[in-house]
Amino acid sequence: MNPSTNSSTTCADQTLKISPLLGRAPESICVLRLSALGDICNTLPAVRALQRQWPDCRITWIVGKVEAMMLDGIDGVELLVYDKRSGFKGMLELRKKLKGRRFDLLLHMQAALRASLLSLCIPARIRLGFDAERAKDNQRLFTNRQIAPNPRKHVLDGFMDFIRACGADAESLEWRMPIPDQDREQARRLVGEQRYLVISPCSSQRIRNFRNWSVEGYAEVIDHAWQQYGLRTVLSGGNTELEQHYGERLGELCSATPINLIGKTSLKELLALIEGAELVLGPDSGPMHMGTATGTPALGLYASSNPDRTGPYLSRQWVVNAYPAQVQKAFGCEVDSISWGKRVREPDVMDSIQVSEVTAMMDRLLAERSA
Secondary structure, eight states, X not given: OOTTOOOOOOHHHHTTOOBTTTTBOOSEEEEEOOOOHHHHHHHHHHHHHHHHHOTTSEEEEEEEHHHHHHHTTOTTEEEEEEOGGGHHHHHHHHHHHTTTOOEEEEEEOOOSHHHHHHHTTSOXXXXXXXXXXXXXXXXXXXXXXXXXXXXXXXXXXXXXXHHHHHXXXXXXXXXXOOOOHHHHHHHHHHHTTSOEEEEOOOOOOOTTOOOOOOHHHHHHHHHHHHHHHOOEEEEOOOSOHHHHHHHHHHHHHOSSOOEEOTTOOOHHHHHHHXXXXXXXXXXXXXXXXXXHHHTOOXXXXXXXXOHHHHSOGGGGGGOEEOHHHHHHHHHSSOGGGSOTTOOOOOTTGGGGSOXXXXXXXXXXXXXHHHO
């Protein structure tokens, strides 16, 4: 489905639709989803669905500081920023901002203790949270309604379950990620008119969360893309020491020197770069979901995490999926026998992905894209 597809439902029809939670159409809805970048991309179709269903409803989205930079300029949505580094002080500041307001619905879409504590600062009649299986960190103590169980589904499907509970249409997916023209122009200045792919080689660094593939593997894929398709590679990422190391080493190893933009672009510029690319390639990370949000196919590398839960939603057919084999190796069982979303936390788990698997998937993807 094209991320820019609009609903054909008329506004006149939309305003008559009643939410079963309220017995009327809502006048104000607050969405609470703070992070991370990939999850924000997966939340956006739910917000667009609310806009389609009730175009006169005031929608407020409480979101993290970095994530708000990506959403800046979103039409018809009030963004209220909570910086997690501000702790309880920031929570009190949000409470002051919302003083005198009361939402018809709070969609508590982040099952984490910090988010639940923050939700106490949001006045709302109906406080809708996850079902028992997905309500981590005792989220149910902070809500008075729960969505229906829908086990072993993608994260995006979980967010759309909130839309179903509200009584809105959850079948049409629409992103319309805001990207200013000046950022598209900057992307063109950075890469010129040549055809290219984007590689974001590193995932966020967390304790015992091994999601990064090898520098050597990426180097071979970069040369394959150039030699077989004339595709230049653009490297993207943050300004961490690890990411800078990847950029430097890839510049040394590749015969087709990539354009190294690691640590050199804003989130909006990154979105524009991904939007203009033939494909985006990387591990389980935000840029995979940015590909989905901008209509660009994402070739994901998954071994430690389950792509059926966190893979790029519209590109799961392009995922190199070593997760089932690694689950069997680590736990001695099939994916269906372990908890949904369980990670394989072995340092060498991503080494199970072979270069030949990645280049073969790239060949398939580009063949279909050019057909």
